[in-house]
Amino acid sequence: MRESLIKAAFQLFLDRGFEQTTIDDIVALAGVGRRSFFRYFPSKEDVVFPDHEGCLVEMTEYLRDAPADGDPVQQVCEAARLVLRMYAADPLFSVQRYRLTREVPGLRAHELSVVWRYELALAEHLRERGAGRADGALRADVVAAAVVAAHNHALRTWLRAGGEGDVQAAMDQALGYVVRAFSDSAGPHGGGGTDGVDGERPDEEVVVLLARKGTPLWRVVRDVEGALGGS
């Protein structure tokens, strides 16, 4: 029922456009009553984002159950990856939706309010877990916004390319940039290389590398290669 409504809606939206399609058109094609549409979707816009409500719940639970001694920024990055995975799970659908939201202002506005709720959840998590820090609330808002922006950047680039290519890699790079900018131990110039290699357990083996500044790069690479390649 839900599925048939979504299917009928997208068929019509892609064919004749979002605004040119009425609820009556959708329910007629789906073969259900008009009233039933609003039982499954609170608004016409919501049928375009059928999985976001569940994804938001999933993300919220993930953050709630995250270990209290972990790095909140990393946890928030991982939460963003959760959302990205939802998009990546159905590239065709995501690309079609992207084309729709790009040209229909009403859908863009609706997507913004959906994304805003993700950002709120991230900021709240950072605020709670990053307590004790000066400017904690400010930092929480800014980092959450940056993570969302990085997510959106990677996602949009991938969607614009028609869903071809490696979203995850783009996401790694984008989140890496954000994490580096906001990590305590180092500025944007590097260090903090622990940025989001996929969500491994915290007790995973790590390599610690010490090098003097000015060390020839080839030498470092040789050492790192030996240490990392062993796995």
Next chain:
Amino acid sequence: MRESLIKAAFQLFLDRGFEQTTIDDIVALAGVGRRSFFRYFPSKEDVVFPDHEGCLVEMTEYLRDAPADGDPVQQVCEAARLVLRMYAADPLFSVQRYRLTREVPGLRAHELSVVWRYELALAEHLRERGAGRADGALRADVVAAAVVAAHNHALRTWLRAGGEGDVQAAMDQALGYVVRAFSDSAGPHGGGGTDGVDGERPDEEVVVLLARKGTPLWRVVRDVEGALGGS
């Protein structure tokens, strides 16, 4: 005419609520025809943000006319201050509007799409002026989002306090945090702090790199390159 519509609308919105007020109520109180309302405001929501369209134009022109050899990040921060000044110019109005947008989902969504257009303009400016840098587009999106988040944080804090206190000071602090996070090390604008908090990198010459086993080599190399070759 425009003013009388705004005045009538806010009077009713604050009295009986946004959704409980119809367009007919507003035009009846203002003593004008219903059709005239939509001549001045494209939607019921727009009457709550009467000055944003002009402010967006103003901000766009400011960025367009900004000197080409200035720091784009600083220019974007100044553009955000422009918007903040618009709010600060009428504290009572801004506080009333804040209370409305906080509790009416439709208004929140509308505000989000307004803010999104500001963010777009900032990102575009950063993309154009910050050319030549690797990851320029990503950086533009993230910095724009961070600046907007800092602006919103300072603004919301001030609005929650009822419009009392110094917004400009809060804005300085918030933007300062963002600028510090994204400044290149040894950047031209003072305080070469390369990270969020005060922890300056001690002057010793050792770089510590942490990486999980299985980390792609290219990423390690990238980070090491930045850390070792940076100075």
Next chain:
DNA sequence: AGAAGTGATGGCACTCAGTACCCTCGATTA
């Protein structure tokens, strides 16, 4: 089995935002 409850669905009527079209009126201009 029959009655009664329950949840999913369909139908109908209504409110209200937003739009298209046309009217009026006053001011300007040929």
Next chain:
DNA sequence: TAATCGAGGGTACTGAGTGCCATCACTTCT
């Protein structure tokens, strides 16, 4: 004086969203 034009007003329409009630299938209790 006649033609034009622009601001405002009125009317009727479309379509989203809601409330209310009827229907139907399925279950549960007696």
